[in-house]
Amino acid sequence: MSRDRRLVRHPAPRGRPDARGRGLRAVVAGGGIAGLTAAIALAERGVTVDLYEREPYLGGRVGGWTTTLPDGTRTGMSRGFHAFFRQYYNLRTLLRRADPGLDVLTPVPDYPLVDAHGRTDTFQGLPLTPPWNALRFALRSPTFTARDLLRVDRRVAAALLDVRVPGTYTDLDRLDAREFLDRLRFPHAARHLAFDVFSRSFFAAPERLSAAELAVMFHLYFLGSSEGLLFDVAAAPFDRLWDPLAAHLTRQGGTIHTGTAVTRIEPGTRHTVHTGDGAVEADAVVLALDVGGLRRVVGDSPALGPRAWRDRIAALENAPPFLVRRLWLDRPVDSGRPAFLATGGLPPLDNVSVLDRFDSDAAAWARRTGGSVVELHAYAATVPRDETSAALLTRLHRLYPETRDAGIVADLSEWREDCPLFPPGSFARRPGVETPVEGVVLAGDGIRVDLPVALMERAATTGWTAANRLLAGWGVTGHDLESVPVRGRYAPLRLLPSAR
CATH class of the missing domain: 1.10.405 (Guanine Nucleotide Dissociation Inhibitor; domain 1)
Incomplete structure (x- = not known):
């Protein structure tokens, strides 16, 4: 429950309670936070929804999958730790659809910030x-x-x-x-x-x-x-966040197609959406894609929107690559280490997570083996993957000297370059949720929405907003939003x- 009495509620447009019986169909491209949010928001109002996700799992950049370690352990893997801040109101509203008590999240009691001279803030x-x-x-x-x-x-x-x-x-x-x-x-x-x-x-x-x-x-x-600036983390691998929401969407009549990407759109009175499995007709389309995916779909859909808007989409930039390196060590890190440590001035290392302090799979492995599971993040990497990876390990050894002699039982990395960049001067040309094409809307953490939100919360907020825009066009009540004060x-x- 929120502690902030100045939380702002943004009422959605009002209309009919739902769209049931009207035969409305929507396609949502992208099964990350934004896409799941939009799909659930529409399905709960009686719209038939088909959600397409190119990966075999949901959650997008916060998705999770299962991998096998060299010792035969089956365990969750992901693209790295994420912080679920308490002011992520719209994301938490989404998660509560399947987990009313947010039992899948657990608080981090503190996260110290340390610099190159050992000075620490908390x-x-x-x-x-x-x-x-x-x-x-x-x-x-x-x-x-x-x-x-x-x-x-x-x-x-x-x-x-x-x-x-x-x-x-x-x-x-x-x-x-x-x-x-x-x-x-x-x-x-x-x-x-x-x-x-x-x-x-x-x-x-x-x-x-x-x-x-x-x-x-x-x-x-x-x-x-x-x-406050403290946050919660997932107490289990990320698939346990999204799978219950997928079940909720299915109960609302939605259909989920994983491993299938939307490739192009032919706009019309009803839009024809082409996918890896064929084509489907829809009254509305939500493009909830990462920067590269959005550029590809729009670029391959020559009739979708006027030239000026298409040029804005084509001009969107990716942020530099990032590396997540997860290590399964044969001995524990010191018991006094925090579950999460942020660093400043120690490139390329940005933070260290001791996953066995909060992730159920990592904790089970650590209990069984006597070891530990440590994750290292490098954002905005400036040197190649191998150099970045080696430098991360060097930083870990200096910050946590007890890891120098630890054996590495398993070592998995994710090197990605698909996050949106927000460079100076880009806001005015950043595409918003609405598009020039009737019945086509955008969502995602790179999409403009005029509320004080960021990262996962921006993804969820644009997902709700995209659904609300479509519902308003059909005269159907949308979903209220919340935010910190807008000034x-x-x-x-x-x-x-x-x-x-």
Whole structure:
């Protein structure tokens, strides 16, 4: 249950209670968070839904599958740890469709942030209420002093205190995150811990990330929310998040086609959707694809939309590649290690997870063997896969010296390059949920929606929004959304004078 009394509810358009008996059919391309959300939202209102996913599993970049280790153990594998923050309201609404108590999630008591000099910040014990949470975090940080606070340019800081969506994008999207922090006069020693950790969660170095995205993210996680900066993690492999939702969708009359991709669309009074299994006619289409998939489908559908819109889709960029390396070690890591450790200024390592502290499969393997399961992440990799992988292991050995002599029982990696990039100046041309084609909508974490959301929450929010747009066109009631406030919570703080 939310602790934030300032949570904002965004009512959906009202109409008929459902579309049952009208013979409406929708195709959803993509079975990640956005696609599952849209499919469930439509099916619950009586629309016949066919969901197509090219992979053999659901969940997209948060999907999971089963693999066999060299010792014969069958265990869950994924593209890496994900943080389920408490202010991910629309994602949690989705998960509650199959798990009302969110029993599949478990809290992480803290996640320290450590830099190259061993200086550590923590989120444990912080006040929940803004702005005292941010002020307390800054003042107790070993990298941020009271003198640093006085040097901060208060005029620039007002952009963080007075985040407005979408107004902040108009104000700041032309700047990159590094330039913004320079103007803020934010101390270099504190950037790794206070900002870089978050900017890199967008799989981009600060100089390739829009300052507006950084400001909105700071609002979402810190100054706009009283939910706190601690988060939950999946207590089981990711397939146990999505399989129950797939069952829920099926009970609502939806049909799921895994291992089958949507390839192109012929728009018309009813749209013809081509897939690896043939073609299907639909009244509506939701394209809930990653950047590459969306570019391919639109590029291979020459009649889909006007040239200007198609060019915007073609111009979407992928973020640099990232690497997730998961190690099954023959001995435990020190019992004092946190379940999750974030790093700043220790490239290419961005975080370390001790999976056997929260993942049921990893915990079972560790109990049986006396070992441990450790996962290493490198976002926005700048060198080839093998070099990145080796450097990750070197960093682990330095941070957790007890792992130097550990034998590696199994070693699996995921090297991917399919996350959206949000470079400076990109917001105005970023495609939104609506398209110029009647009955075709977009969803995904790379799609514009004018609410203070990011990452998995943006995926879920655009999924609900895409379904709502279609339902409104049919005169059917949609699904209400929730978010942190759409602008800064404390009006007097916006009047801070310039430090100059």
